[in-house]
Amino acid sequence: MTGVVDLSAATRERVERVEALLDAVRHRTAGLTPTDAAVRTVLLSYERAALSGRDDDVRAAQDAAEAALGRGLVSDDLLTALARIHLDGHDVRTAAELLDRCRFGATSTSVREMRATILLQRGEAVAAAELLRTLLTDERSWQHLAGLAAVYEELGDLRTADELYRSAEYDLDAKQLPALAWVEVRRARLSRRAGDPVGAWAHLRRARDASFDWRVAAECARCGLEDGDLAGAAALAEALVAHTGRPDHEHLLADVRAAAGDRESAARHRDAALRGYRAAARRWPWRYAHHHVELHLTAGTPADLAEALRLAEGDYHARPHGATGRLLVAVLGACGQRERADRLAAGLEEERRRALAALDRR
Template identity: 30%
Template sequence: MAVALGYAAEMRRIDEEIAKTKGALCSTPADPERITRHIYRLYQKASLSGDPAGLTAVERAIDAAIALLANPGDLYLLKAHVAFKLHKLAEVDAALLAVPSVYDSDEGRLVRADLDFQHGRYQAAEHGYVEVLEREQSWGALARLAHLRGKMGDATGADRLYEEAEDQLTAKEMRAYAWLEVQRGFLNFARGQDGEAQLHYRRADTAYPGYWLVDEHVAELLGAGARYDEAVAMYQSIASNGQRPELEQAIGELCDLAGQSGPAAYWKERALTAYLQSAQRSEVHYYHHLVDYYTDVAENGAEAVKWAYKDLQLRENFATQAALAWALYCDRRLSDAVHWVDRALASGVVDAMLDFRASEIYSAAGNEVEGRNLRERALKLNPAVGRLHLHH
């Protein structure tokens, strides 16, 4: 793979394109091609930079554009993608259903399979991905199937699918290659294979320099290796380009581990304030971070349970079931915690952190044998399962 110019150069190019199409929504008569190009570039910028506020602005722009266009089918697909990134899953379905040709397209089918995964319908999700791949191979469909297979315990098969996805790319698609390398690296990290993870992250950085997603995973690796100062510096560099409360929380937790109580309190308070302000705006994409914050940082079980139920109502899957179980455990509601962790374990997902927390729940509820078995299984999957990790 050839070396690309990288993240900063691509962002500059996107900004230039946005400037060229500025005012598209106000032009008379409406120019469908110019409007669509403008909206797409706004989406590309917000998505590439990981900016939820930008995605919310894109959502408003799409709604305005749809009202102007006679055939806005492509914008409904884009609307579905935006809603998915913001965890507005009911709106994803509504956007796809608005245009039958979008709903039945391969991209529409992939998004529908993504919805199946988010709602815990794992067999339906796999069927959807495979069905699209049987018609046409694409790196996006292969990556989705890889993610699902990885969650179901087939890490080797998942890595092979990610590698197949890389083979689908052209020499110009360095960002996609970097993204895939990050996924392969995280598969290794989740099994305690830090050296292998680092190799994948290095490949990603070489292919597409300056990408915050790569830096975010490298910082997680540094923090997990007790290199707290280096991890904090890297997270702070990423967060300086836009408010990312989940990174601010990570900085706070790392400062705590480094014995820096003052900075730790500052960063954790910043994170919590941003999470709560988002929720007050009726945004839902930080609900799972609030659960994580109140269980592992503030240790407030009742608040954790409140936000875990809210997230579960949006999408019930192994992750939201396990998060609710852990919140209930922190609130000392052990029988309820066992009920929900049993549901998460019954999903068929193979996850070291799920098993590790299930072991804590079972042991606290008095089932020490099952607790010990689950702990052994977790450590077999990832010998470093209890260490710091970022909630991606």
């Protein structure tokens, strides 16, 4: 994986199409109502952000949605698009409030899908699974299957999660190769969690074949780092930083440099990541909180640990689920608060077992 990496190739055609459609909206005056124009602009901007991975594009989509709603334009499409942006930013409260304003939220598939995500983020895995099963009964779709897989993944039932992801793949068609790549990335993570790095790489190769976009590249870089392929990981991480400019990708490159013994470069990218996390937090307080925590945790100074604890507690308070809880456990342990860490870990484990038992009964 060494050498020049072109992360735009897989999505170039789609990006060009989005740009052309955005341009058409800007220049088309007849036949479009203001709401229609706003909806198109927001959805296309969000599409562009999803393709590019750049936070600037997410900001543009969010600004366009907020501006339209601020002008009094009313549309469920605007509300759900903005809710999705907030959900991407891990702001579940704002996302839920926006969904509550949707006129047809009770019957909307996309609204209910997002509600399932919110439930999972809030630690209500069983309720999330129930809602996703209801959605699956209404209409079998890869998103619902993948959503249900994520519930089992969160609860550590890796086998069931993988079966569901595999079923989701079966429902994807040739026009949805980026989605296939996404599911393969998830399955790669499951394989790695199950102690099967070879299987993980097989899934990642498949993801690359399907659509070698920034998501796939990031996962390949992380796995390369873990497996000691530092040259490959570095090439990918550099390409990611150049392509997306995201702070978590700067963070990744810093880790690769550190693993390679290049302290100076590692420090430079670490600082860039830190600046990026702080800047992003001004708009999306919890979007990168977990990465931000990791950065401070790795640094390990008393000041860093204090900041890590503040962020981890805040993130867990906003999203009290297993992943944020376990990160808080790690931070508490690093801060020497062993008793509190053990208590929280035991509670999380008890909750996980209870949720799995409840799902087994259904």
